[in-house]
Amino acid sequence: MIKILQYLTLLLPLLCLGQEQALVFQGALVYPVTAAPMEDGVLVVQHGKILAVGPAGKVVIPEGAEMHDLRGKVLMPGLVDTHSHIGDGDGGDRSATLHPDARILDAINVRDPHLKKALAGGITTVNIMPGSGYLMSGQTVYLKLREGRSIEDLLYCDDPLNSICGGLKMANGTNSLRGEGPFPGTRAKSAAMVRQLFVKAQDYQRKLKAAAGDPEKMPARDLQMETLVEVLEGRRIVHHHTHRHDDILTVLRLAKEFGFRVVLHHVSEGWMVAEEIAAAGAPCSIIAIDSPGGKLEAVNLLNKTGAILAAAGVDVAYHTDDGITDSRLFFRSAAFGVKEGLSREKALASLTIAGARMLDLQERIGSLEAGKDADFIILSGDPLSVYTHVEQTWVEGTLRFDRANPEDYQYAVGGYGVFREGFHAHGCLDEEGGGR
Amino acid sequence: MKRVRNAECGMRIGRAAGCFPKAFGMDAGCWMLVVMLMSLPLWGQKVAVRGETVYTMAGAPLADGVVLIRDGKIEKVGKAAEVKIGNDYTVLSGKVVTPGLIDAHTVVGLAGYYNQPHDQDQLDKSSPIQPELRALDAYNPREKLVEWLRGLGVTTLHTGQAPGALASGQSILVKTVGNTVEEVLLDSAAMVTLTLGSAVSRNYKSPGTSAKGVAMLRTELLKAREYQKKMANKDISKRPARDLKLEALAMVLSGKLPALITANRAVEIMTALRLANEFGFRLILDGAAEAYLVLEEIRAAGVPVIIHPTMARPRGDSRNLSLETAAKLKQAGIPFAFQSGYEGYVPKTRVVLFEAAIAAANGLAREDALAALTINSAKILGIDRRVGSLEKGKDADLVIFGGDPFEYTTHVCTVMVDGEVVVQGECREKR
Numbered sequence: 038m039i040k041i042l043q044y045l046t047l048l049l050p051l052l053c054l055g056q057e058q059a060l061v062f063q064g065a066l067v068y069p070v071t072a073a074p075m076e077d078g079v080l081v082v083q084h085g086k087i088l089a090v091g092p093a094g095k096v097v098i099p100e101g102a103e104m105h106d107l108r109g110k111v112l113m114p115g116l117v118d119t120h121s122h123i124g125d126g127d128g129g130d131r132s133a134t135l136h137p138d139a140r141i142l143d144a145i146n147v148r149d150p151h152l153k154k155a156l157a158g159g160i161t162t163v164n165i166m167p168g169s170g171y172l173m174s175g176q177t178v179y180l181k182l183r184e185g186r187s188i189e190d191l192l193y194c195d196d197p198l199n200s201i202c203g204g205l206k207m208a209n210g211t212n213s214l215r216g217e218g219p220f221p222g223t224r225a226k227s228a229a230m231v232r233q234l235f236v237k238a239q240d241y242q243r244k245l246k247a248a249a250g251d252p253e254k255m256p257a258r259d260l261q262m263e264t265l266v267e268v269l270e271g272r273r274i275v276h277h278h279t280h281r282h283d284d285i286l287t288v289l290r291l292a293k294e295f296g297f298r299v300v301l302h303h304v305s306e307g308w309m310v311a312e313e314i315a316a317a318g319a320p321c322s323i324i325a326i327d328s329p330g331g332k333l334e335a336v337n338l339l340n341k342t343g344a345i346l347a348a349a350g351v352d353v354a355y356h357t358d359d360g361i362t363d364s365r366l367f368f369r370s371a372a373f374g375v376k377e378g379l380s381r382e383k384a385l386a387s388l389t390i391a392g393a394r395m396l397d398l399q400e401r402i403g404s405l406e407a408g409k410d411a412d413f414i415i416l417s418g419d420p421l422s423v424y425t426h427v428e429q430t431w432v433e434g435t436l437r438f439d440r441a442n443p444e445d446y447q448y449a450v451g452g453y454g455v456f457r458e459g460f461h462a463h464g465c466l467d468e469e470g471g472g473r
Numbered sequence: 474m475k476r477v478r479n480a481e482c483g484m485r486i487g488r489a490a491g492c493f494p495k496a497f498g499m500d501a502g503c504w505m506l507v508v509m510l511m512s513l514p515l516w517g518q519k520v521a522v523r524g525e526t527v528y529t530m531a532g533a534p535l536a537d538g539v540v541l542i543r544d545g546k547i548e549k550v551g552k553a554a555e556v557k558i559g560n561d562y563t564v565l566s567g568k569v570v571t572p573g574l575i576d577a578h579t580v581v582g583l584a585g586y587y588n589q590p591h592d593q594d595q596l597d598k599s600s601p602i603q604p605e606l607r608a609l610d611a612y613n614p615r616e617k618l619v620e621w622l623r624g625l626g627v628t629t630l631h632t633g634q635a636p637g638a639l640a641s642g643q644s645i646l647v648k649t650v651g652n653t654v655e656e657v658l659l660d661s662a663a664m665v666t667l668t669l670g671s672a673v674s675r676n677y678k679s680p681g682t683s684a685k686g687v688a689m690l691r692t693e694l695l696k697a698r699e700y701q702k703k704m705a706n707k708d709i710s711k712r713p714a715r716d717l718k719l720e721a722l723a724m725v726l727s728g729k730l731p732a733l734i735t736a737n738r739a740v741e742i743m744t745a746l747r748l749a750n751e752f753g754f755r756l757i758l759d760g761a762a763e764a765y766l767v768l769e770e771i772r773a774a775g776v777p778v779i780i781h782p783t784m785a786r787p788r789g790d791s792r793n794l795s796l797e798t799a800a801k802l803k804q805a806g807i808p809f810a811f812q813s814g815y816e817g818y819v820p821k822t823r824v825v826l827f828e829a830a831i832a833a834a835n836g837l838a839r840e841d842a843l844a845a846l847t848i849n850s851a852k853i854l855g856i857d858r859r860v861g862s863l864e865k866g867k868d869a870d871l872v873i874f875g876g877d878p879f880e881y882t883t884h885v886c887t888v889m890v891d892g893e894v895v896v897q898g899e900c901r902e903k904r
Contacts, residue, residue: 327827328621330586331819338819360786361819366831372881423834423879450835451795453766456787 059083059099060434065107065415070114070389071404080112082411085433090405107415113385114405115161115412115430116367117392119322120276120302120356123151123364128167128175128206133219135234137205137268138260139175141167142197147185150448150456151359156182156438157449158365159427160357161412162193162393162402169208169278172221172231176264177276178203179396181412183432193398201273204300204396205264207231208278209287210334228287235295238265268297274397275299276322280334282306289317300395302356304346305338311349320352320395323387324361325370343374347383354391365427365449372421385420519543520892521562522871523553524570528840530848530862540570542869545892550863565894567886568902569878571843572863573628573870575850576825577779577810578733578759580635582612582619582647586821592616595635595815597642601677601686602693604665604721606642608633612654614647618822622813623649624896625824626872626885629659631854635815636668636735636759637676639690643721644733646856648870650890659856664733664757665725669741670790687744694752697722731755737762737781737790746774757853759812762794768805777808777853780845782823783831785814799829799845800836810850811842830879839879868892875902 060082067078069090079096081088089096098104124145129136145165155163161182167174179202180191194202209227216222221230241262248254256262267273277288277299285301292299301307301321307314314321323346329338347353355370357363362370371384379387393403401410411434418425426449430438438445447455520542527538529550539556541548549556558564585592594611597603612632613619622630633644644663651657673686680686700719706712724730734745737760749756758764758778762785764771771778780799787794795801802809811832813823825846833842851861859868869892876883886900 327820327824328586328618328822329820330618331588331816331821333587333589335819336586360788363784363786366784369881376882376884421881423830423881426834450797451787451793452797453763453793456792 057083059088059102060105060411061098061102062105062107062112062413062415063093065110065112067405068111068113068385068420069405070386071406078112080405080413082413082431082434085411085435087405087407087409087411089407110428111416111418111420111425112405113414113416113420114389114403115414115432116159116388117354117390117396117398117403118155118160118163118357118359118364118367119300119354119392119395120324121155121160121163121165121359121364122168123149123155123163123359124165124180125149125151126165126167126178129171129173131218134171134213134221135173135230135261136167136171136175137173137234137264139167140178140197140202141165141175142178142188142192142202145178145180145188147188147191151364152182153438153445153448154456155357155359155364156430156432157427157440157445158357158363158367159414159416159430160364160367161414161430161432161437162396162398164203164276164356164396166204166206166276169206169212172208172213172227173234174206174208176203176273177206179398181410181432182437184435184437193401201267201397204274204276205268206276206278207288210278210280210284211332212278224284224287228291231291232294234261235265235269235291235297238262238269239295242266242269269295271296271298274395276302276395278302280305280338282309284334285310286313289313289319292317292319303335303338303358304342305335307351308339308342308345309337311345311351314346315349315351320354320391321346322354322356322392322395323370323374324356324358325373326362339377340373341377343371343383343387344378347379352391352394353379353383354387354395356392368420368425369423372423375421381421518892519548519559519562520869520889521556521558521564522570522873522889523558523564523566524873525568527570527863528572528843528847529864530572530844531864534840538570540863540869540871542889542892545869547863547865547867547869549865565873565887567873567900568876569874570863571626571872571874571878572847572861573868573872573888573890574626574826574846575629575631575810575854575861576622576627576813577631577850577854578644578812578814579622579630579632579822579825580815581622581630581813581822582614582616582632583608583634584618584815584821585613586617586621588818588821596637596676597634598638598676601639601673601680602689603638603642603718604640604725605717606634607662608642608645609654609658609661612645612647614651614654614657619649622822622824623888623890624885624898625826626874626878626888627825628870628872628888628890629851629856629860631663631812633663633666636666637672637815638668639673639680639686640693640722641666641668643730646854648890650893650895659859662724662730663854664731665721666733666735666759668735669744670735670737672735672790683741683744687748690748691751693718694722694726694748697726698752701726725754726752728753728755731757733757733759733779735759738793739763739766741790742767743770746770746776749774749776760791760814762791762798764807765795765798765801768801768807772805772807777810778802779812779853780809780832782812782814782825782828783835784823784828796831796835799832799842803837803841808849808853810845810853826878830881833879839877842879873900875900 062080077093126141126145166177194200221227244256390403393399415429522540527535580595584595634641646659647657701723848861851857873887888896
């Protein structure tokens, strides 16, 4: 008995160390994204972080590491989806059109099977946004697709009360035009309403500065103003739905007036104003669609946008806008960009590091570099081939999707009862064709 | 001459070839040239299309194959070594040649890309049973979405009313080039389109349930059967007054037109089979998202399937769809074809080529996927004498691709309809 106890005591530290064991992935064609591809690359991960990445023979393999042979496979960073609606969340309501106070993190269901669908598509980080039916529909949230029981388990930020956990969703163009109740009926009115609120926020910001921390002089807390001050200070990024070229320019005009940081989303007619976007230094997150149209502001949506913006010097990413396009087919969007002239290198960056930059997360994710989070995917072949499958998705050193596992496989292909909750469009795909 | 031609076109070819001819996003001048190009006087000319791989869809693919075309029809198909190309033939060459693609079910031409009331003619909501509505009377051959699909190699559409009514109308079969519906028709009345399931109850006050919907449909079919009998009376004076609705349903009962029943859940698929059995009509299943649950039953009934777009969103009655259903239909020996379906929003249409590609990436062999875009589709639609394969005597509808047709980055280089080059794409693949 004592012997068994001794044995167990000996094993205990080993069991604990089991979690500490380094993982080594070797033999794959590795796309670090921020460095040149490696034909026979090695990736070492431990404690959820990347320890080392490099060509075979130049990377120290830790003793006792768990070895993974990936010959014939492709290894690259987990994908970053800068614009998605998975998780069954919501944002502001019909009481107004400006809702900078509404947080989507208060509404997301982390058990939504569509999160697993995203993992099946190789997505490890996602910016989940409220819809585009309002000028400001609420705060977005940046999530790491870890296993989790609550939204807190998936957050990037430390604490929603004291840190920035996402961006601010804004929209212009037709989706937010309603012309009744509290809603704008024209584009000029839309811009005026947004400007008025930002002017108010500037005033609030001044009061905060004047108070200089003195509780007696502080203005009353205002959730809307607090969010917009974060935007004015450049700590919270505006993620702006915008399609038509003149709407894009309006966003840039407002961003300049108030000095906020903005990522332009969708940018269907971005190819018409690439120089202006580049001059403003605004990154673009593009949607790729199988045909133009479906609404007036998307009739000129073309897959050449990525190539034209990149050529103009704009930082380019793609997004799924899931359920507009499917998280499992994220590569397809960038591949369509390549079809129309985007370079392969830019295409892979557009799904990873470029998206990370648009979420202020480039220090942690988006490329395979020592010190970054161990978020990576293993592919059966060329990332831009239709025949390629995501075989495994790893998040912070944990295997989160394995195509060889039947439980996971169902999320890659669908089938009876897989997406039980159905598709939640939040009115985005309703009969009126409103929404995104 | 089938189409109006411009004598000046010939001199414009050279310049047209240099512009970017994808239908959208071109300069106005470029647009003009493409319009010209679309009416190139190849009719009457002799054309040879040579491909590194020619998928004839009538036998194994040909390595280094040639298709000879004369007067808009295919004259000869074979290996380059065996087919003599006369000096008077214009030679077009490329990597991969396939027959023109067929979209086995769409609403394009009735539904337009603006998605505004003026261009949305795909469903009349005044009554749930209107088989008398003819797509013929609503199809716009100049619709931008038709042009978009043509640019991606689609040369034949089976188009009509959208799913969502118990009986929505009569579909048509058209080529994707032409100025009037009469000019593009392959068949002015192809099928009567029916829908079972929850979509109907969203569009109409009644039926409010699936069971009521089926009861309403059966009632009308019984009326049509009576009508059919009375119309067969030798004494003309005893025949009833013509009734367009019953006449359309009677065409289904008599076997003149098949019924295309949109049924996505296994429940509705089984109901469709039950109805076909009761009334003895020819049935083609549409959608069939849960077909994988009832493969045996579908096969036993000998019913072909026009499968939902592979990338359709998993929602409503289609929430249980699978990317592998096409592969499972193939495995079960059930004839099937791909479709672009109906979209209420963005994208306003899907592209049948892309839907087949995703099926080809999920268990369906490449050639089986191509067959479901071409010859098998033509057979299900009853137009395989004209289109669907590269065989002598068939319409010279074909596509030259810059590589594997299903790869995301492959370009469509050339599209021919009836022997005419209707799309000359900028084919950037290295030769």
